[in-house]
Amino acid sequence: MRNGILQTAALIGALLLVPTGTGPALGQTPPEATRLEAEAHAARTALDTGAPAAALAHLQAIAAADPAYVSPALDGAAAYWLGMAFRQAGAPEQAHRAWREGLLALNERGLFDPRLADAFIWDTFEHGHHDDQILAAAAYLNLLAALDASDDPAVHALLVPHLHGLRVILPAHLAAQTGLNAWTPQTTPPLAPGAGARLVAWWRSQDAAPATRHNERLIEHLARVAHARTHYAFDEGLDARAYVYIRLGEPARRTRVQFDRTAFRNKVLDRSLTLNESVFLDNEFWYYAHLGPDAHYLFYNRDGHYEIGEIRDLLPPSIRNGVGVGPRGQRKAEAVVRTLEEIYRQLSMYHDDFAGRYQDVAAFSSLLDDQETVERAERWKAARRRDGSVQDDGDAADPAGEAVPLRAGTGASLPGSVFSADQPHLFAQHIIQRGQTEDAQIATRRAENVPATYTNVFDDVEPLPAMARVARFLEPDGTTRTEVYWGTPPGALHPSRARRRALRRDGVSADGYLLVATLVQQDAAFRERSVHVHRHVVRDLADDPDASIAPVTYTVTGDTGTYHVALQWDQYAASLNARGELGEVGPRLKANTFRADTLTALAADGRRLEMSDLKPLLVPVGQDGPVEAAFADAVVYPAADLPEGAPLALYFEVYHLAYDATDRTAYEVEYEVQRTERGRRAGARTAILTSASTRYTGTERTAREYILVDLSEARAGDRLAITVRVTDRTSGQQRERTLRYRIVPR
Known part of the structure; x- marks a missing residue:
């Protein structure tokens, strides 16, 4: 029987090494190359015969001599197999180190092994190797570029899980240009020519913090995909929670509707032979309060994976179906009302969209309680009549000894409503239909108002309100000069009261601000061309509520063709000396970014x-x-x-x-x-x-x-x-x- 490494090999097949740039050639002398290839053959034989310990020894010998060694016998970089052997031997840290060193060694020679990169990316983000996230993000971009550099089906297969995580955040036009708009969880047709280059360029354009040397938004995305694979996967891929998480990140609030409360058990579960906790579907409710009131999702577990659903999906079919006028249908209707009361009671504590429905259901449920009290009292009174202990028709005492006013009939109804307790099926049908209508409206508002993606990159700072424009001018040499104009509205520099309290609590004494503006020029493919850093020192005018930055102009030159400009502002607390000069710089308080994409140089x-x-x-x-x-x-x-x-x-x-x-x-x-x-x-x-x-x-x-x-x-x-x-x-x-x-x- 083949071991796990060989099973992976059978799935992947032979992967072509993809060149990523210039670098020194593979430089072993013929005797050395012969020796290393002999080690590779021995390692492959050991793998084929189920001897991973022997394979590990041969692969370590190769890595010691040349960590970038590429072997025909191993269908690619030996470092990939070394990492797999370490993992099978129960040494995950050594596996990660082997992949990292192999990737760096190949980079130095201008080579790229998609299989090695894929293993390193997943291992980095799924196992919390934070120090390697920048390197893994760069490997991910090279992996996307390999779509264009290699037509090997194995490369396409490697990229499928990455592209599934990517397709849900792409703008519609880019999904159409690359062919990812035709992808579904079950089908992955070939992509359009040049898709890899388009995706790489788009990722460069998504850098949420252009002032840094790495792409925080890409790193955030890869971490989200890894988290989704770990927590929201099932046999056939990722469930609906995964895709929402990849798009929007961690919800501000989450809960589960549970059906284990004693009152619910007494009124619903204990009265039915077919209902128990196991028939109620597992579910999760997510609310992204920071994205607005429409950003909430109800997921339910169907057949082992979670889907986005509505309240109706939480009702077991055994009570949802068959609500009607007969005794059995009436009992189902009462169970529906009690169940919806429990669902809406819990969800209304998390979101106002369910408060109105909860009030109505709770009111009708109260009528059912009153009716049950009356019926119980009448049964008790009838029993006492039979034994002669009750002689008149006045108020009767219930078994607890409290007076129960008897009513003429049990048709009590909601004020201002046609629904009465003796016809619960009408109210049950009404509230189910109302829930479907309102849930459909919620889904429509969510599609219209919730952003396609959201980044948490700047969650640790307050937003810095800023305004910016660009204007292009033609230089005598035929290149384009771009002027970037920006400023802040009145009061924009002042931290919030909460932030000021936090600064005082942390002992930060600041009488001014340092404002760092980083202007980045990028070429047509969003590759960085030049970086310009400007620093502005501002005294804290606490007594001036309208304090702001007067309009500023920055100039960049030398552009031709298509280009892009990105600007990031970072505001720090700072201490100033008596002359207003900058002293100690404190924590970052505010930040913001501005992009002018797809600018065209003026015609020369x-x-x-x-x-x-x-x-x-x-x-x-x-x-x-x-x-x-x-x-x-x-x-x-x-x-x-x-x-x-x-x-x-x-x-x-x-x-x-x-x-x-x-x-x-x-x-x-x-x-x-x-x-x-x-x-x-x-x-x-x-x-x-x-x-x-x-x-x-x-x-x-x-x-x-x-x-x-x-x-x-x-x-x-x-x-x-x-x-x-x-x-x-x-x-x-x-x-x-x-x-x-x-x-x-x-």
């Missing part, structure tokens, strides 16, 4: 009219002198909200204007302010608030222009699109740019 072709983006400015109000002086003192405005009546100006540049027969340029600049209104019935409507145009002539092919925008007709609540259009009157070419704003009260 002198035959094509080109135009910069619009740079928004606020000009001084009431300043005397020419308007050009006001433009010179204007302040960049990076926010998306514009106060009503704000004096907005726009700066832009025009490139490659054509000369006419007299060696002059002629162009027209027009701007238009369009307001969008969303009516209650007619949908969106647009109206032109302002438009103007001016013609210019000149002698330069590049023009620099300012426009003072008339927003006198704009009112709070309006959404504006401000478009500037330039027409070259000589060549007839035209370019335009647009900025969008929401008008807010001053």
